[in-house]
Amino acid sequence: MTPMTMEARRLVLRSAYPAAPSAVGIARRHAERRLEDWGVSSALIEDIGLVISELVTNSVEARVSEFRLVLAEDVPGSITVEVWDPSSEMPQDSTPRLDDVEGRGLVIVRALACHFGVQRDSQGKTVYAVIAPKDPARPIVPATPRFPLSAGRPV
Known part of the structure; x- marks a missing residue:
C-alpha cells in the first residue's frame, strides 16, 4: 500500500473531549457512528472502537x-x-498476569x-494505531463513503 499525502x-x-471517565464511552460511540456513516463493517467498527477505548482510557x-x-x-x-493529550507521560507496556x-x-x-x-510534540503527545483490513481485497473504508464529508455533517 502506498501512503497518502497529508x-x-x-x-x-476530529473532536476534542474533556478527559473524564465518561468521555471514553462518549468518544467511542461518536467514532462508531461516524464509521457506520462511512459504511465500515460492524466487525471492524468493533475493533476500532476497542482501540479507541484503550487509547482514550490512557x-x-x-x-x-x-x-x-x-x-x-x-x-x-x-x-x-x-x-492526542497534553501529557508528556509515555504509554507503558506491561505483561499482565492472568489475574491482573x-x-x-x-x-x-x-x-x-x-x-x-507515539509521536511527541511541544504540547504533549499523539498515540496512534493503524487498523488495516485483514483481507486487502476488502478495504476498511469504501472508495466512496456512504455519507461523504461534503454532505454537511460535522467531522
Whole structure:
C-alpha cells in the first residue's frame, strides 16, 4: 500500500473531549457512528472502537484536562486512530498476569493494529494505531463513503 499525502488524508472524525471517565464511552460511540456513516463493517467498527477505548482510557488516566481524537484514512483502505493529550507521560507496556484486572490496553491495541506508535510534540503527545483490513481485497473504508464529508455533517 502506498501512503497518502497529508493533502489526500480523508478525515472521518476530529473532536476534542474533556478527559473524564465518561468521555471514553462518549468518544467511542461518536467514532462508531461516524464509521457506520462511512459504511465500515460492524466487525471492524468493533475493533476500532476497542482501540479507541484503550487509547482514550490512557489519556484519562494520565489526569489531563482534555484529549483529542482523530480518525483518518491515511493509507487507502485503512483507518488511523490518533489520540492526542497534553501529557508528556509515555504509554507503558506491561505483561499482565492472568489475574491482573488492568494493564492489557496496549497489548490489545498491538494485537488489533498493524502499526502502533507515539509521536511527541511541544504540547504533549499523539498515540496512534493503524487498523488495516485483514483481507486487502476488502478495504476498511469504501472508495466512496456512504455519507461523504461534503454532505454537511460535522467531522
